[in-house]
Amino acid sequence: MQKEPEQHKNNPADQPQLSLNDQMLRRLEERQHLLDAGINPYPSQFAVTRFSSQVFEAFQDEVKEPVSVAGRIMTIRKMGKASFFHIQDSKGRIQIYLKKDEVGEATYNTFKLLDIGDIVGVKGYSFKTKTGEISVHAETLELLTKSLRPIPVAKEKEVDGEKVVFDAFSDKELRYRQRYVDLIVNPEVKGTFIKRSAIVSFMRNSFASRGWLEVETPILQPIYGGAAARPFTTHHNALDMQLYLRIANELYLKRLIVGGFDGVFEFAKDFRNEGIDRFHNPEFTQVELYVAYKDYNWMMQMVEELISETAQKVNQSEVTSFLGNEISLKPPFRRLSIIDAIAEYTGRDIRGKSEDELRYTAKDLGLELDPKISSGKIIDEIFGEFVEPKLIQPTFIIDYPTEMSPLAKEHPSQPGIVERFELIVGGKEVCNSFSELNDPVIQRERLESQAKLRQRGDEEAMIVDEDFLRAIEYGMPPCAGIGIGIDRLVMLLTGQDSIRDVIFFPHLKPE
RNA sequence: GAGAAUAUAGCUCAGUCGGUAGAGCAUCUGCCUUUUAAGCAGAGGGUCGAAGGUUCGAGUCCUUCUAUUCUCACCA
Numbered sequence: 001m002q003k004e005p006e007q008h009k010n011n012p013a014d015q016p017q018l019s020l021n022d023q024m025l026r027r028l029e030e031r032q033h034l035l036d037a038g039i040n041p042y043p044s045q046f047a048v049t050r051f052s053s054q055v056f057e058a059f060q061d062e063v064k065e066p067v068s069v070a071g072r073i074m075t076i077r078k079m080g081k082a083s084f085f086h087i088q089d090s091k092g093r094i095q096i097y098l099k100k101d102e103v104g105e106a107t108y109n110t111f112k113l114l115d116i117g118d119i120v121g122v123k124g125y126s127f128k129t130k131t132g133e134i135s136v137h138a139e140t141l142e143l144l145t146k147s148l149r150p151i152p153v154a155k156e157k158e159v160d161g162e163k164v165v166f167d168a169f170s171d172k173e174l175r176y177r178q179r180y181v182d183l184i185v186n187p188e189v190k191g192t193f194i195k196r197s198a199i200v201s202f203m204r205n206s207f208a209s210r211g212w213l214e215v216e217t218p219i220l221q222p223i224y225g226g227a228a229a230r231p232f233t234t235h236h237n238a239l240d241m242q243l244y245l246r247i248a249n250e251l252y253l254k255r256l257i258v259g260g261f262d263g264v265f266e267f268a269k270d271f272r273n274e275g276i277d278r279f280h281n282p283e284f285t286q287v288e289l290y291v292a293y294k295d296y297n298w299m300m301q302m303v304e305e306l307i308s309e310t311a312q313k314v315n316q317s318e319v320t321s322f323l324g325n326e327i328s329l330k331p332p333f334r335r336l337s338i339i340d341a342i343a344e345y346t347g348r349d350i351r352g353k354s355e356d357e358l359r360y361t362a363k364d365l366g367l368e369l370d371p372k373i374s375s376g377k378i379i380d381e382i383f384g385e386f387v388e389p390k391l392i393q394p395t396f397i398i399d400y401p402t403e404m405s406p407l408a409k410e411h412p413s414q415p416g417i418v419e420r421f422e423l424i425v426g427g428k429e430v431c432n433s434f435s436e437l438n439d440p441v442i443q444r445e446r447l448e449s450q451a452k453l454r455q456r457g458d459e460e461a462m463i464v465d466e467d468f469l470r471a472i473e474y475g476m477p478p479c480a481g482i483g484i485g486i487d488r489l490v491m492l493l494t495g496q497d498s499i500r501d502v503i504f505f506p507h508l509k510p511e
Numbered sequence: 512g513a514g515a516a517u518a519u520a521g522c523u524c525a526g527u528c529g530g531u532a533g534a535g536c537a538u539c540u541g542c543c544u545u546u547u548a549a550g551c552a553g554a555g556g557g558u559c560g561a562a563g564g565u566u567c568g569a570g571u572c573c574u575u576c577u578a579u580u581c582u583c584a585c586c587a
Contacts, residue, residue, distance in 0.1 A: 022556055023521055023538055075547075082544035099544060116537075130545045152522040153537050155548040166548055167523040167536055173579045174522090185522090228587035248587095274586050275512090380587080404587065422587095432587070460587070509578065 027148045030113050034146065039110065041146035046070050046121035052087070052094035055126050059134045064125040067136055069094060070144060072119045072184065075155075083111065084135075087120060088184070095135040096122050107141050117147035152185050172500075177511065179504050189501075196490045196502055198314045200267060203287060203484075206306060212263030212291065217252035219245060219269065225468065226250030226407070228460040229272040232282075245271035250407065250481065251468045253290045254436060257479050258471045265289040267486065278498040279428060282507050285486040294480040295435040296419045300396050303423065303431055303482060304331040307394070311493055321495045322426040325392045333394040333423065338383055341397055345387045350379065358382075372456065376403025391424040406446040406462055408434035425492055433482035440473040 034041045049068040050058070058065055071087035071094075081100040086093045100108040114120065124138040152169035168186070169175065175182040175189075182189050208214060222241070224231045226248030234243050249268045256264045267287045276282060291299070311318050311329045318329045336344070339351050348361050358378045362369050367385055369378060379401050391397070398421040402410060408418035420434035437443050447469070453461035490502040500506035 021521065026538070077546050077549050078543085079546060079549075080543040082546085084546045084549085086547085095547075097545070101544075129547090131547070133545095133547075135545090150521045150537065154522080155536070157548045164548085169522065171518095171522085171579090173518095176579090226587095230586095272586080275584085277586085278581090280586060400587095406587090429587090462587090511578080 023150045024148055027115060027146065027150075030115075031146045031148065033113065034110075034143065039143065041143055043142070043144060046142060046144050048121070051091040052089050053091035055094055055136065056134050059126050059128070061128065064127060064137075066123075066125050068121065068123045069096075069136055070119065070121040072147075073114060073116050075153075076114075076116060078112070081108070087122070088187075092187075095129070095133055096124070096138050096141075097127070097129070097135050098138045098141060103138055103141055110143065111141055114143065115147060115150070116153055117149070117151040118143060119145035119147070151181060154185055173508070176500055176506055176508055192490075192494045192496060192502060193504065195314050195494050196486075199310055199490055199493060200287075200486065202310050202313045203306065204267065206309070207263070207265050207289060210263065212265055212289065213261055215253070215256060215261075215264045215266050217246075217249045217256075217266060217268075219271075221246050223463055223465045223467075224248075225462055225465050227270075227272075228462065230274060230459050232271045232273050247272050248286070248483065249288055250483070251465055253288055254476060254479070254481070255468065255471045257290050257292055257436075258474055258476045262293070263289070263291040276507060278500065279488070281487065281499050281503055284499070284503075286483045287486055288481065288483045290436070290479055290481040292477045292479050295478065296398070296421055296433055296480055299433045299480040299482050300335070300398075300421055301332075303433070303484070304333045304394070304396075307423075307489070310489075314493060320493055322492045323428075323497055325426055327393060327425060327492070329394060333396050335396045335398055335421075337399040338379065338387075338397050338401075339399070341387045341391075341395075342379070342382055345390055346382065348382075350382070374403065376401040380404055388424055388429075389427040392426055394423060394425045396421045396423055402446075405434060406450050407437055407443075409437045409439075410442070428488060429485070430488050430492065431482055431484045433480065436476070436479040436481050438472055438476040438478060440469060443472060444469055 031041050047068055048070045049066075052069060052071065055065075055067055055069065069087065069089065071089035074086045074088045074093060076085040077083060083098045084095055085098070086095050098108065098111055103111075121142045121144050122136055122138045123140045124136045126134060127137045128134050152167075154168045155166040157164050157166070169181065175186070204214065220234070220236070220243045222243060224244040224247050226246075227250070229247045231244040231247050234245065235241070236243050246268070247270055249266055249270070253264050253266065265287060267285060269283055270286050271283050272280075273282065274280065308318055308329050308331050311320060320327050320329065339349075343349050346365060348365070350358060350361060353361065355375045355378070358375055359369060362378050362382055365382065365386065367381055369381060373381070383397070387397075399411060399414065399417045400408070400420045400422075402408075402416050402418050405418045405420050408420045411417040411419050418434060418437075420432075422429050422433075423431040437446070444464075447462060447464045450462040451464050454463070487499050487502050491497070491499060494502065496502050
């Protein structure tokens with residue numbers, strides 16, 4: 001028997017219909033005219049010899065360098081029997097000069113049918129116009145792709161050396177929904193994503209060059225773990241079983257450390273079924289790294305150097321602007337225990353305090369707490385409310401309560417405290433790291449107490465993963481692990497204030 | 512989850528006290544062979560986010576809904 005498909009909000013049959021406006025109808029007609037005239041509006045290839053930027057770089061006065069360029073028409077200025085237009089390729093824009101006398105009547109007439117948004121190939125030679133703009137004098141012009149939808153036209157003008165954009169394509173919803181248009185029309189958007197790619201490449205190369213292995217671990221997991229978050233669930237039909245999209249890959253990477261690798265890392269898409277705002281997207285990227293025989297102190301030094309080097313590499317500077325603050329990424333970053341941080345920013349010494357005393361302190365500070373939460377969470381609440389937002393310059397907050405960190409190793413000299421740090425920049429967490437707990441007996445106790453929290457209704461508490469426990473029962477060497485939020489790191493290094501501006505296709509509700 | 516704001520032409524935006532829908536750019540027609548927010552003359556283009564309601568009459572007032580943005584809450 002066929003099951004009736006469940007009706008969801010995003011039933012694909014409910015997609016908006018193609019609606020034709022006058023401009024689209026006209027472009028469709030032009031496409032047909034071109035076909036009727038024997039001109040293929042979608043040829044297969046074009047021999048490009050130069051990017052726009054290369055034409056500028058190679059330009060010499062009095063030298064007519066032959067070039068072949070291609071790109072999307074962004075502006076057109078027709079002046080009867082001669083025309084100027086700009087095309088945009090992956091490197092920028094270049095002006096083309098087209099003269100009827102030289103390209104012939106047929107080509108010039110074809111040109112007159114072209115629209116802003118069409119993609120063309122031009123062969124010709126470089127020259128400089130009367131007004132001094134390096135341009136391409138066209139000898140041939142070929143339509144490479146007919147565009148059927150009008151792109152938003154933003155006009156630019158230079159005023160006192162500064163570029164002023166008129167009527168910019170600025171509707172955020174449209175920009176996110178139609179990122180392809182955003183990328184065409186707002187060139188700085190491309191810059192952010194090029195930088196994102198450079199950041200990831202640099203980090204990947206940096207890890208690989210130290211001999212660590214880039215690996216891939218399951219996204220579909222029968223038991224999720226490694227973080228405290230609610231998961232997305234899905235279903236495998238053939239196995240008829242529930243699966244979860246990973247919230248972290250920590251437990252799998254540690255299995256690989258058990259297996260004998262000294263260092264493993266994965267740039268991982270993780271999925272958390274939680275709220276969406278400018279710091280949270282339901283799917284986000286995190287690089288997790290585990291290195292055997294190291295501890296969290298080593299990791300702190302590694303990551304501050306890494307972030308500083310990455311900044312130098314992509315920005316040529318250790319200073320960046322983030323959420324309205326100028327931030328220096330010059331190491332070493334300040335190190336402050338969570339207890340000391342709370343003392344510094346609230347004036348309360350919570351060292352060695354009982355749960356009731358902590359609850360009193362929190363209440364005294366004006367915090368309203370869920371009566372179910374215990375010491376570790378209370379400390380976390382106080383920290384999150386009164387300290388974290390004030391940590392603008394990079395700060396390692398270290399030595400967290402054990403209760404908040406079920407996968408971290410206990411501090412040898414401080415009971416109730418684990419060897420853990422978070423890196424806070426601009427008031428936001430960028431990294432989370434600890435010396436990994438490798439005593440299988442204690443790890444089991446910790447996970448079982450998580451399971452109890454879960455039974456009490458904490459949906460984010462972890463699940464006992466027997467296979468993970470089995471793995472570390474074979475023996476996992478001492479090990480330091482870290483998760484670095486790539487989206488937030490990119491925000492930090494590109495000065496973007498919203499995660500949506502560093503993710504090509506941020507999650508939006510269906511149109 | 513709560514609050515606020517926004518939604519009008521392809522894009523960016525006006526639209527007053529409720530009285531027949533406006534501009535710039537884009538598009539179309541004509542002129543223009545070094546322009547660059549090209550220019551000049553003319554034209555077309557709208558289910559005013561959706562559904563109800565009030566009214567002789569609603570882009571405008573009311574209700575509900577939808578989406579987005581911002582703030583707050585949540586987010587190891």
